[in-house]
Amino acid sequence: MPGRGKIQIFSGRSSEEYATEVLQNLRNLNEYTSKFVDLAGEKQVKLFSNGEMEVEILTSVRKKDIYIIQHTSNRNCQMLSTHENKIELYHLVDALKRSHAGSITVFEPFISCSRSDRAYARNSSGLAIHFKTLVSIGANHIITYQIHSEKSKMMVDPVTAYIDDIPLYPVIQRYILKEFVKTRDYFHDVVHNNWAICSVDAGGEKVARNFADIFSCQLIIANKRRSYSKTNTIEGVSLLTDESIEGKTVWVIDDMIDTAGSIVELLKALKEKKPAQVNVAVVHPVLSGPGISRLIELHDLKYLDNLMVCDTIWISDQMKKDLPFMQIIPTAPLAADIIYKTNIGESLSVYYDPVNPYHVLNY
Structure with a gap:
């Protein structure tokens, strides 16, 4: 039986499509969740004309286990700014707290x-x-995906609230193993000898090394020289x-891609080493400013073959059309499972376990 009361999910305007997918996945998760009714809160x-905002809760939330799904990126289906998304989120939390949410x-x-x-x-x-x-106005739990720095979690005092940063x-x-490796024979014969994992910078060495260990392949550490006189600029x-990486498949791994400045310089440096293929896999597709046009150019120049991103930020149909080489990894099923486990008080440690390739690959 649930330990935190009946689940109810609210969405900010920036994340309505994602929240709908989470709701559908939650209902289809298992026999117990299939009986959930009235999951979506209204x-x-x-x-107001002076620019102010107010949020009214139209559903009774008294003693319920409330989840607010809202990313604050300025890229969303409603074309809302980052600041509008934040203010709406704060108003949602405040309104729910005043409505006696459990x-x-x-x-x-x-x-x-x-x-x-x-x-x-x-x-x-x-x-x-x-x-x-968030904490001061009533949030007692924060869940996010792959926060930029692990140390950031220390900003939340566990006495007042707690945070789960799901990697x-x-x-x-798992996506790369299923879609690109597929079989154990390919893993042994090709990946071990002809793949390489590359970090975007020295700070990403730990992540790249983890990938190289999982795939049992070569590791490349990139060291970028950032310009401190101009933001989002890389000097080399x-x-x-x-x-040598000549003739090999290189995978560049990072937590996010924004203006793609780091990727441009890195892929230029990799191209000089004559790899057979270069793929980029990131968690958050921020893609602000010249990010999209830079990726298109990199692909046209044969510097970039495939791009993998997670759907943590809304991706428009136009972006999908502009970036046909981009593959989107869905996370709504994971979000549904996280919400269910949180509600019944089950451990989330399974999400932190290392991936075993042999549990994913076919014979």
Whole structure:
């Protein structure tokens, strides 16, 4: 029996399509969840002429286990800004708290301010502000996917709330194994000897090394020289590896791709080493500014063969048309399972377990 009361799911306007997919997957999860009724909570967002907002909850949520699904990226089907999405999320939490919800979990697949996680001198920390605001107005649980820095979780005081950062690298690993490797023979004969995993920068070495260990293949560490006079700008990249990558398939792994500046310089450096194929796999497809046009150019120049992304941020039909070489890895089934396990009090540790290729591959 559920330990946190009846589940009810609300969505911010930026994530309505994703929330609908989660609801469908939750109903189809097992025999118990198939009996769930009235899962979707109703709300009304009121916008005033002076720019202010108000959210009204139209469903009784008293003592219920509430989940708010909302990413705060400015790329969404409603064309809402990052700031509008944040304010709507804060209003949703406040309205639900005032409506006597039993528990309030903010499920934020992508936290747009996740890179603003440090204060160097007199600058603000967007992530600290975001977490403090959510907790202070009533959220007692935050769930997200692959936050930019593991240390960021320390910003949430477990006395007042707790955070679950669910890694999506295992999801990507399983996808690559199923769609690109497929069989154990190919894994042994081709992947071990003719694949290489490359980090985007030195900070991504741990992740790249994990992938290289899973696939038992060559590791490449990229060291990028960032411009500190201009944001989102890379001055150059050097590659560190003991073996040649000529004629091999290279996989570049990162947690997100934004303007694609890092990828451009890295793929140029890789091209000089004459690999047979270069694929990029990332969790969050931020793709702001020139990001999409840069990827199109990289593909046209034969620098980039395949792009894998998760659906943590809305991807329009036009983007799919512009990037036919992009494959989208669905995460709504995972979100449904996370919500179910959270509701019944089951451990989430299974999501942190390392991937065993032999449990995924065919004979």
